[in-house]
Amino acid sequence: MKRELTCIVCPIGCSLVAEIEDGKVVSVSGNTCPRGKAYAETECVAPKRTVTTTVRCIGGRILPVKTDRTIPKEKVFDAMKIINNLHPVLPISAGDIIMKDVFGSNIVAVKNMF
């Protein structure tokens, strides 16, 4: 089975074609770099996404955060529910972990906020 994909790894956005057999990607074409191949292999089997969002700190300020690695795509909204309930205390520095292990990823601050 063939599946057409748009690579989201970088802004080039290569059009990929993945050949899938028995639930496994056996070949990828259209990619300009190895990351495209890796993306297609994951995307066809267990797609993953980085989540970037915000948390409302104690005191009301809005802090941008992200998952420090990708999480399963189907868990994105569940992750949002968890993140929305986080209310960290300032000051916080970029890179600080706000919460550990949300679907295998840490929630980290991406900005200094004092």
Next chain:
Amino acid sequence: MYDVAIIGAGVVGGMIARTLAAYELKICILEKENDVAEGATKANSAIVHAGFDAKPGSLKAKLNVQGAKMMPKVCEELGVKYKNNGSLVIGFHDEDKRTIENLLERGIQNGVDGLEILDKDELKAIEPNISDNATAALYAKTGAIVCPYELTVAAIGNAMDNGADLRTGFKVCSIKAADAGYEICSENDSIKARFVVNAAGLYADEIAEMVGDTSFKITPRRGEYILLDKECGGLVSNTVFRTPSKMGKGILVTPTVDGNLLTGPTSVDMDDKEDKSTTAEGFARIIKEACENLNCIPFHKTITSFCGLRAVGSTGDFIIHSPRSGFINAAGIESPGLTSSPAIGLMVRDLLMEGGLVLREKGNFNPIRKPMHAFREASDEEKNTIIKKDAAYGRILCRCEGVTEGEILEAIRTNPRPSDLDGVKRRTRAQMGRCQGGFCMPLIMKLLAREMGVPCEKITKRGGNSFLITGKTKEEI
């Protein structure tokens, strides 16, 4: 018990209130919207007409010429920008030429000074960008421009500074005779006044009907406009009208006092008094006709378009009279209503006096209002003196129009106080520039919320349910 209640806080109600505020009277202005100047006042051509247009002998003719003469002083006292830029009625062929000659004749009969007919070369000499097809023009040196909502805010602010009350959100539902006067009721409030002035614009017929006067009807007439960037404001210096024809007055092109270029209006009779929507047909007509007037108008520099509803009376003239004891109509005030408004103020005052209102001049009446654009026009040294006292005047919030936080706060704290974003916009020009509030809207929303002591969720664009935001993030999931 008020001496006078004025229904409607447009330019007509505003100028009446300001005229009456010079006397020992308790005055109340009632307005159904969240702010003043919300009706036809905020969306019209913003022109002080010379007065050659109206039929000789009509109220329109008389009050136009009188109002136009009063306007410079009124604007000076109220600190409102006024520019005597002149106006031109341009013609393209012989029939237009005859109409122009008739207009000249009419103007002279109406008592308009400084009218002359220009030939093609003279026309091109004063307006090089006028269409090459224009062959003649009526030139009215006394034609001028003014900002109608600035004038109204200032007039009502000045009336309030001299003791008048303003009640916004007061939609009159009934008027009953009571205690040698009237009781005016909204859905959940009421006031009493000995005299009532009906300056309710589009709804003046409905207000008059509440006291049994069914002698006239008001029809809304849609007028759409396109406003262009300040880059284009210098394309013409005069207000450029087309020669009126069977098809109507046509599309005009004019600079505004704030330096933009305004084109419009279309003219379509409507049924719905609230339908201020713009249409694709309207835009097409404005663009086509405006481009016939001038050689080149860069419509891609449009910054906004809008629609006003003119209150067209069924009699063909302004309807200013007293149908009932103590009740005065100032109705059907379509064009040249803005120009006439100071004179309408005087006429209504005189009608009230004839009706038995005793007028005693206030000893401490202050006709002067601090200009809302005072800071903007100050020198750098003067500005720095102000900034030293209040750093907010050093912080620019609206970058397109260069409006400072200090000016916005000043507007929020000055009569008549705005309570929504459009109100701040009309007073300060913040959000009125080329980005249309894209950058400063969130800042002004927060400032207004802070000053009013309410959360941002309660701040509206234009009163009612025109909320800017629907809530906080993190609350939906």
Next chain:
Amino acid sequence: MADLVIIGGGPAGMSAAIAAYKKGVRDILILERDGALGGILQQCIHNGFGLHKFGQELTGPEYALQYENQIKELGIRYKLNTMVLSITKDKVITATNGEDGIFKLRPKAIILAMGCRERSKGALNIGGTRPAGIYSAGTAQKLVNMEGYMPGKEVVILGSGDIGLIMARRMTLEGAKVKAVCELMPYSGGLARNIEQCLCDFDIPLKLSHTVVEIHGKERVSGVTIAKVDENKKPIIGTEEYIACDTLLLSVGLIPENELSIGASVSIDKITGGAAVDQDRQTDCAGIFACGNVLHVHDLVDFVSDEAEIAGQSAADYISGIKEENIHINVETDGKIRYTVPQKITKKKDVTVYFRVADVYRNVKICVYDGDTLLLAKKKVKVAPGEMESIKLSEDMLANCRKLQFKLEEVNA
């Protein structure tokens, strides 16, 4: 006083400042109108920045922080909450803030790095009412990401620029329902990856060749009427469709903010909306340079940083009086290639020319001619207006060149 004043403390301004510092300029002052350095990146909390510059995917604030930290380490001065009011041709800057009041500066060189603004609804002449609930995508982004407010719950987005696509996802994650993204053109103006991860991931329909023809609602938006457009971008009667919504977001283009540049008599390229510059990003006013989105709108901040480095280094050379052999080559385009930056080349050295095409073209080659002589050709499977292209010209090619012409030619299969 300062030798170099940089107007704007966003990615372009910061990168230019650092580059100038590294070339020896010490007296640098950045004037930033916002309360923090970083510019628009502060509200771009999504990732995808920095792959080119840092080899990793960063969010907007993280990318900005890389530069802010350097600015602080190097001790480069900056003034926040400071708005430049005017610049004159002889480089007198008038600015204002709450602490200093209105003040003037007369630096040896100026770098314009003011960024861009979004095209507003006004310019579109959409018929209908003017209710609350109409925002540019960037304003919505600021409300959501910086202020923590939801502009609405049911959203239609007009325009498929990247900010619009990013906001479609962002609003969805925050619980809003994005009902459609309408795009006037038959192709999206945004990056393919953003269509994939911002729309497809959430089953948000992208309606190409569609526009909003009427806005409904008296107080707050109650819905929009959309319609399909023909090849002349005119709505096709009979294709109207009503979509109930409380919010209309606009992502219909970015405009370089060049009011200050125009005031300084800098010549503006009508197509880019930014200054016409040479390879050093110097405008036709000596000592005034421009970089970033004020020069031309970029897709990627990484390229903004690259461009700003050129401007910063060139400004440093200008300040220290370094002069190179002068040549004068105008760069012309054929219309299919809409514009190039730089627009002219005045020094004999390797130059990378950036450009955009006017439409989506497939199987083409980008050809660079000097008169009839083909200097260079680069094959492309697909080019699109939404994706900036570049081509590197070597010093040798420019040696005897008089006029460069950029043309897009078909490749015969």
